[in-house]
Amino acid sequence: MVRYARLYWEFFKMHIKVMMEYRIDFLIGILSVFLIQGTSIFFVAIVFDHIEALHGWTFYQILFIYGIAQTGRALEFIFFDNLWVLGQNYIRPGQFDRILIRPVNPLFHVLADRVQADGVGQVLMGLIVLITAMVNLPIEWGISELLLLVLMIVSSGAIFMAVNLFFASLSFWIVDSIPIMGAVFTLSDFTRYPMSIYNRSVKFVLTWLIPYGFTAFYPATLFIENSEYTMIGLLSPVVAIISVTIAYQVWKKGLKAFSSTGS
Incomplete structure (x- = not known):
């Protein structure tokens, strides 16, 4: 693990150096994602201008759910x-053969080959939405609550990754699984x-088949009073571990x- 951590850090530094060579593109990418996500929040705000609650859920409760999912x-x-x-x-172009002959885990190499800088804008928007909701909800935030929230966000990210890994792995049989991945991802x-x-x-479907429900809603119920879903929300880290394990076995x-498909 230490070796892979050091190796990933070297990959990461290389990607950052490349990004800094094109700083304007880097900033434009962050800004564009930030604006796109902001548009979605604006839409939710417009909806709540006409209603007080959505099936009993208030605007800031919806924002809290949205913030966990987004982050x-x-x-x-x-x-x-x-x-x-x-x-x-x-x-498809035969580049995977190059990875297979290197003395590292192939999945690690694929993941380390790219850092998506545009995601910084997505993180910023997610945190802004999350913090805005947190200060407007009647929740007492202590160290334990904040640590639990971080655990839920990490579990959310792991589930998103596991679902993508599962369907990306189909590329080994059908060469390109982007259409399937895109269709599934829209469910999120x-x-x-x-x-x-x-x-x-x-x-x-969104709870037990493609567990996107555990990326936002169920974790949110641990902080928002809703006894009907609280026990399910506690399962989020477990679902994340199981999902990653299943996806890796498919990989x-x-x-x-x-x-090899050749070139």
């Missing part, structure tokens, strides 16, 4: 975004809102099934 997604976006182009940039937009507004089928099966 967790941003962590995945910064450090694991390269999974999206596994088939397109590595398997549902989790920016309370799961209680959806019917049972949607809740089941390893994909490696065994992999055969």
